[in-house]
Amino acid sequence: MTHQPIRFYQTGTFTVGNRLLAQEQRSVQAQAGRTNSLNSGHRACQGCGEALGARYAIDAAMDATNRQLVAANATGCLEVFSTPYPETSWQIPWIHSLFGNAAAVATGIAAAMRVKGRENVRVVAQGGDGGTTDIGFGCLSGMFERNDDVLYICYDNEAYMNTGVQRSSATPPAARTNTTMPVGSSTGARFGQGKNLPRIAMAHEIPYVATATVAELRDLEAKVRRAMEFRGARYIHILVPCPLGWGHGSAETIRMARLAKETGIFPVFEAEHGEVTNVSKIRRPLPVEEYLRPQTRFAHLFKPPGHPEIIARLQQLADRNIRRYGLLDTEAAS
Amino acid sequence: MLKQVEGSAAVAEAVALCRPEVICAYPISPQTHIVEGLGKLVSAGRLAPCEFINVESEFAAMSVAIGASAAGARAYTATASQGLLFMAEAVFNAAGLGLPIVMTVANRALGAPINIWNDHTDALSQRDCGWIQLFAEDNQEALDLHIQAFRLAEELSLPVMVCMDGFILTHAYERVDLPTQEQVDAYLPPYEPRQVLDPADPVSIGAMVGPEAFMEVRYLAHAKQRQALELIPAWADEFKRVFGRESGGLAHTYRLEDAETVVVALGSVLGTIKDTVDELRDQGVRIGVLGITCFRPWPTAAVRAALANAKRVVVLEKSLAVGLGGIVSNNVSASYPGSPDDVHTVVAGLGGRAITRASLRRVFTEAIEGRLEHVTFLDLDHKLVERVLAREREQRRSGPIAEGILKDLGVVAAKIG
Ligand SMILES: Cc1ncc(C[n+]2csc(CCOP(=O)(O)OP(=O)(O)O)c2C)c(N)n1
Ligand code: SF4
Numbered sequence: 001m002t003h004q005p006i007r008f009y010q011t012g013t014f015t016v017g018n019r020l021l022a023q024e025q026r027s028v029q030a031q032a033g034r035t036n037s038l039n040s041g042h043r044a045c046q047g048c049g050e051a052l053g054a055r056y057a058i059d060a061a062m063d064a065t066n067r068q069l070v071a072a073n074a075t076g077c078l079e080v081f082s083t084p085y086p087e088t089s090w091q092i093p094w095i096h097s098l099f100g101n102a103a104a105v106a107t108g109i110a111a112a113m114r115v116k117g118r119e120n121v122r123v124v125a126q127g128g129d130g131g132t133t134d135i136g137f138g139c140l141s142g143m144f145e146r147n148d149d150v151l152y153i154c155y156d157n158e159a160y161m162n163t164g165v166q167r168s169s170a171t172p173p174a175a176r177t178n179t180t181m182p183v184g185s186s187t188g189a190r191f192g193q194g195k196n197l198p199r200i201a202m203a204h205e206i207p208y209v210a211t212a213t214v215a216e217l218r219d220l221e222a223k224v225r226r227a228m229e230f231r232g233a234r235y236i237h238i239l240v241p242c243p244l245g246w247g248h249g250s251a252e253t254i255r256m257a258r259l260a261k262e263t264g265i266f267p268v269f270e271a272e273h274g275e276v277t278n279v280s281k282i283r284r285p286l287p288v289e290e291y292l293r294p295q296t297r298f299a300h301l302f303k304p305p306g307h308p309e310i311i312a313r314l315q316q317l318a319d320r321n322i323r324r325y326g327l328l329d330t331e332a333a334s
Numbered sequence: 335m336l337k338q339v340e341g342s343a344a345v346a347e348a349v350a351l352c353r354p355e356v357i358c359a360y361p362i363s364p365q366t367h368i369v370e371g372l373g374k375l376v377s378a379g380r381l382a383p384c385e386f387i388n389v390e391s392e393f394a395a396m397s398v399a400i401g402a403s404a405a406g407a408r409a410y411t412a413t414a415s416q417g418l419l420f421m422a423e424a425v426f427n428a429a430g431l432g433l434p435i436v437m438t439v440a441n442r443a444l445g446a447p448i449n450i451w452n453d454h455t456d457a458l459s460q461r462d463c464g465w466i467q468l469f470a471e472d473n474q475e476a477l478d479l480h481i482q483a484f485r486l487a488e489e490l491s492l493p494v495m496v497c498m499d500g501f502i503l504t505h506a507y508e509r510v511d512l513p514t515q516e517q518v519d520a521y522l523p524p525y526e527p528r529q530v531l532d533p534a535d536p537v538s539i540g541a542m543v544g545p546e547a548f549m550e551v552r553y554l555a556h557a558k559q560r561q562a563l564e565l566i567p568a569w570a571d572e573f574k575r576v577f578g579r580e581s582g583g584l585a586h587t588y589r590l591e592d593a594e595t596v597v598v599a600l601g602s603v604l605g606t607i608k609d610t611v612d613e614l615r616d617q618g619v620r621i622g623v624l625g626i627t628c629f630r631p632w633p634t635a636a637v638r639a640a641l642a643n644a645k646r647v648v649v650l651e652k653s654l655a656v657g658l659g660g661i662v663s664n665n666v667s668a669s670y671p672g673s674p675d676d677v678h679t680v681v682a683g684l685g686g687r688a689i690t691r692a693s694l695r696r697v698f699t700e701a702i703e704g705r706l707e708h709v710t711f712l713d714l715d716h717k718l719v720e721r722v723l724a725r726e727r728e729q730r731r732s733g734p735i736a737e738g739i740l741k742d743l744g745v746v747a748a749k750i751g
């Protein structure tokens with residue numbers, strides 16, 4: 001067997017290469033014994049952020065629960081690419097029922113475990129942004145309100161990807177999707193009021209809410225671990241870029257996620273019982289343009305003569321996040 | 335133990351005796367008293383360990399039941415009417431996944447116009463959803479069918495719907511024989527799932543299936559339901575052995591010997607039909623009754639045998655296949671050895687319209703005398719309908735239909751009788 005020589009490196013974020021760390025400090029993904037809960041061989045596109053996010057999150061949840069985990073999955077890319085009958089990538093007990101009911105199915109599983117005296121078995125529900133913010137919203141809110149013992153994970157790729165990239169209520173304004181085409185005088189998805197699920201989850205005052213991106217593995221793993229320290233309803237919203245729907249290179253997934261965070265477009269924070277407890281500061285503030293430009297879903301904003309006024313409005317949204325969460329070192333969280 | 339109780343209370347007691355582990359509740363008339371009764375029993379600790387979950391919709395009720403059942407718990411819910419449609423996607427899903435959930439449907443009309451009274455349109459709208467559908471004739475049978483339903487569901491790994499007429503049964507105080515816990519335990523063993531979500535033995539449930547195997551999966555669902563046609567009578571026999579009374583089965587016949595005319599129906603209206611048949615029999619009319627207990631799977635052989643010597647069949651149904659006529663009669667026709675022309679559909683009692691002995695006597699007599707149309711609507715106010723049609727011919731903006739009819743009728747309150 002050939003040995004790879006040890007190299008010290010720094011990956012663009014605060015993350016240091018695992019090899020610099022003691023064994024017990026390494027990420028779950030770096031452990032040889034990680035569960036590979038979502039095993040290789042599935043049918044996701046190259047560079048799929050959702051596949052990455054799910055593997056990170058579920059492996060971390062397995063690690064945190066001593067492998068006593070059951071998952072309920074909403075219809076969507078994750079479900080379709082992971083279980084093409086008769087194959088399955090899931091190494092954990094897993095059920096897919098419908099598009100809009102993952103939270104309720106998880107409630108049922110948790111209730112069954114309680115009745116059976118198996119409360120050590122923990123329950124995760126997971127779905128895409130469509131399955132979470134739109135069609136599954138009623139079931140999710142019900143689960144929150146009852147404070148059922150479920151961790152719900154939303155993999156947000158900002159559109160209905162599995163059906164071919166249509167707008168969801170998590171689609172950002174100005175984005176091109178197949179139902180918000182920038183043709184004629186249209187400039188893509190319109191500016192609405194937004195539907196900010198992490199904040200809606202916080203309004204339920206559930207024990208734990210967090211946002212994360214696939215760019216920061218350790219942060220994501222730590223949040224899943226933290227979520228598992230609570231009983232009751234918990235919500236983690238993970239930004240998972242989708243090369244197909246966003247129109248970026250499949251090697252750009254992590255960079256897109258990092259840019260979303262560093263521009264303030266996607267605030268990364270934690271909240272307990274409705275109060276923000278922790279925010280991930282922006283290291284090097286960047287204008288939103290840096291994030292928008294590499295994605296073809298925003299290409300119409302840059303085609304001459306361009307739409308600086310729309311880019312300015314998007315910048316305002318990012319600035320509001322920066323103010324609201326105190327994402328810059330100089331500002332305090334509000 | 336004999337007890338004079340409301341039908342809903344009887345059903346709640348029956349479900350309680352079946353040791354449910356997860357109960358999901360979302361209120362809709364006329365189902366409310368059933369889940370209220372169960373909620374009280376759970377709060378009192380009588381069902382421990384049992385989780386009673388107040389969900390935010392019927393869609394969630396069925397979805398929570400799906401999760402609970404897939405995790406190995408005995409799951410129950412109840413609904414009616416709009417609630418059943420609101421959960422329809424999950425109703426099909428529970429059957430497709432093969433989860434033995436038991437659900438009471440307190441049969442009620444479907445809107446619009448919104449109407450809380452009894453007919454069978456709700457349950458029959460779901461006839462192809464893959465659930466076993468049983469219809470109770472009276473409160474004793476409603477109680478008994480629930481006990482049989484859990485047994486059936488778990489043996490077959492299929493969900494079972496027990497249908498009982500809203501208000502007519504759910505809210506009627508009748509004497510019922512409540513079984514003992516020992517009897518129910520002797521009849522219903524603990525739930526042993528065929529598939530279960532368990533970290534010790536991880537499985538994936540609910541995978542995507544393409545054209546290469548979908549037909550086979552659907553065929554298996556069909557085959558299982560046909561298998562139920564043998565198991566249902568067997569468990570009715572077993573039920574009789576343990577509880578000492580006949581209940582359930584595929585169908586009940588009444589005074590069918592030498593009958594030339596056979597009336598077919600589902601549910602509580604069978605009582606009125608039997609009384610009418612008794613009157614006609616007293617006058618020497620050769621008429622009998624076939625009550626369908628098991629609507630899905632459809633008991634083809636039992637119906638065929640019961641109708642073998644009938645010259646004509648009158649299907650009296652509380653449902654309407656709009657644009658066709660009867661739902662039940664369509665099924666009956668397919669199992670009637672004679673000509674479909676001799677199968678008459680009488681749509682009756684929609685939205686709680688009373689079905690009286692006098693009206694039944696009239697249609698049965700018309701049938702016997704060869705004067706009954708192929709499809710008729712019992713006690714339909716033809717003049718009222720004509721007025722609406724005339725108005726629609728005369729003016730484009732004829733207005734909301736139901737409101738127009740009520741105005742013509744000259745009453746504000748709904749007329750049930
Ligand atoms: C009730 C219902 N409506 C619509 C669909 C079609 N559908 C399946 S997956 C999907 C898109 C899923 O989008 P999202 O939840 O964002 O997950 P993604 O695929 O983007 O990961 C849609 C619209 C469905 N399966 N069920
Ligand atoms: S379409 Fe997007 S979310 Fe779906 S598998 Fe491909 S990259 Fe992943």
Ligand SMILES: [Mg+2]
Pocket residue numbers: 128129130155156157158159160161
């Ligand atoms: Mg999506």
